[in-house]
Amino acid sequence: MHLDHPDTYPHRHTYSAPTRPDGTRRALRIGLGGPVGSGKTATVAALCRTLRDELSIAVVTNDIYTREDAEFLLREAVLPPERITAVETGACPHTAIRDDISANLEAVEDLEEATGPLDLVLVESGGDNLTATFSKGLVDAQIFVIDVAGGDDIPRKGGPGVTTADLLVVNKTDLAPYVGVDLAGMARDAKAQRGELPVAFTSLAAEDGVAPVRDWVRERLAAWTATAP
Amino acid sequence: MSTLSAALLVLADGRFPAGGHAHSGGAEAAVKAGRITDGASLESFCRGRLHTAGLTAAGLAAAAAAGLDPLGLDAAADARTPSPALRAAARRLGRQLTRAARAAWPSPDLDALAAARPRGAHQPVVLGLVARAAGLGPLAAAYAAAYEAVSGPATAVVRLLSLDPFEATAVLARLAPEMDDVAARAAEAALRAFDEGLDALPAGSAPLLDITAEQHAAWPVRLFAT
Ligand SMILES: Nc1nc2c(ncn2[C@@H]2O[C@H](COP(=O)(O)OP(=O)(O)O)[C@@H](O)[C@H]2O)c(=O)[nH]1
Numbered sequence A: 001m002h003l004d005h006p007d008t009y010p011h012r013h014t015y016s017a018p019t020r021p022d023g024t025r026r027a028l029r030i031g032l033g034g035p036v037g038s039g040k041t042a043t044v045a046a047l048c049r050t051l052r053d054e055l056s057i058a059v060v061t062n063d064i065y066t067r068e069d070a071e072f073l074l075r076e077a078v079l080p081p082e083r084i085t086a087v088e089t090g091a092c093p094h095t096a097i098r099d100d101i102s103a104n105l106e107a108v109e110d111l112e113e114a115t116g117p118l119d120l121v122l123v124e125s126g127g128d129n130l131t132a133t134f135s136k137g138l139v140d141a142q143i144f145v146i147d148v149a150g151g152d153d154i155p156r157k158g159g160p161g162v163t164t165a166d167l168l169v170v171n172k173t174d175l176a177p178y179v180g181v182d183l184a185g186m187a188r189d190a191k192a193q194r195g196e197l198p199v200a201f202t203s204l205a206a207e208d209g210v211a212p213v214r215d216w217v218r219e220r221l222a223a224w225t226a227t228a229p
Numbered sequence B: 001m002s003t004l005s006a007a008l009l010v011l012a013d014g015r016f017p018a019g020g021h022a023h024s025g026g027a028e029a030a031v032k033a034g035r036i037t038d039g040a041s042l043e044s045f046c047r048g049r050l051h052t053a054g055l056t057a058a059g060l061a062a063a064a065a066a067g068l069d070p071l072g073l074d075a076a077a078d079a080r081t082p083s084p085a086l087r088a089a090a091r092r093l094g095r096q097l098t099r100a101a102r103a104a105w106p107s108p109d110l111d112a113l114a115a116a117r118p119r120g121a122h123q124p125v126v127l128g129l130v131a132r133a134a135g136l137g138p139l140a141a142a143y144a145a146a147y148e149a150v151s152g153p154a155t156a157v158v159r160l161l162s163l164d165p166f167e168a169t170a171v172l173a174r175l176a177p178e179m180d181d182v183a184a185r186a187a188e189a190a191l192r193a194f195d196e197g198l199d200a201l202p203a204g205s206a207p208l209l210d211i212t213a214e215q216h217a218a219w220p221v222r223l224f225a226t
């Protein structure tokens, strides 16, 4: 039996290392989680449209029982088809992004191999409850997307996604007047739950509505590029 | 032969992160066709799978754990897997298991197999090699494969039918003596394969599992990958 010293190669076989085997910096991986219908796919599509001219991007979707998210992105032609991969999650979307990330890592690896070198990989979760978060072994940062139509009490209720995500997106602000939601109250509750962690209010129905998320992604990417070789 | 080791519990744990959770082992197709409807029919399904595909997988795993050439075993696994969908799934699961195992039990043998089969070797072959890296012997490897052959479908049916989880677990417990038997036969065949060649390994198959796997792969909407 061959025993490895755990400190010598802490990331050797785990794929969370910031470099590729050849020593170059791998793509920044950002996860998008949140309840079904909050606007994750719409955010991914908008990010691809606004960033694809400056960055080399690929997307992994985790559909629960169809390939609809991937097919939507393909239909909308936000990226060439070889840059979009769907992972099957076996009726358990949070397992695939947290407890057993092997299929997602494989998808990321295959995308790098087929279309790399990439700057950015977006991993969309299949949509789950408020407790679902991404493993740090899979993504470097995560965005949690909720929407105003889901009720203005979600930020107050908290949960790991709302409280710990690197960016909380409250989407569909255009619908706030119709569902009687108090955006200022949501912002206060989010602040109470998240402290200094950022919150973005978006309406993807508006022109360039994804701008706050795009700006945050650019910042993360700049930080990533600055720290890794 | 192997001594009792907790490493087997780590390896056979349903939470071992090697991709198995996305596979039903044919149970999703059987549920849809009305062949699995309750605990009793789940037990029949699992028994059939254990003594066919399960025995074959256990033989391959035991042989790899015993030190037979993994590439030869990979070809033997191809020969024992007529369904292209199941071949693809077995290689994909083998690749996922390799990833998890290289973190858990780093081994030059696993590195070499990963280099020779970057898209994945058949999962039972990888399983046997992982068992070897974990210090386990052929019998333990056969146990892991036999248990996997039935625990995967049982877990999937809990999700697919909302079957009482106690009932599903009772099915597994009732099958335990048969798993003992299958593992022992597989390990014994693996040792014979040293002298007689790979043809001594079990080659049981379940034609209905192969046929429904091909159909299932073409479903537009499904919960599990197989
Ligand atoms: N009004 C409005 N609708 C939106 C907004 N963002 C997304 N949607 C719509 O909400 C629905 C669900 O969005 P989708 O991105 O598929 O949600 P996902 O399940 O989180 O991926 C789709 O019909 C989108 O067009 C928004 O900002 N405003």
Ligand SMILES: [Mg+2]
Pocket: A040, A041, A042, A069, A124, A127
């Ligand atoms: Mg979606």
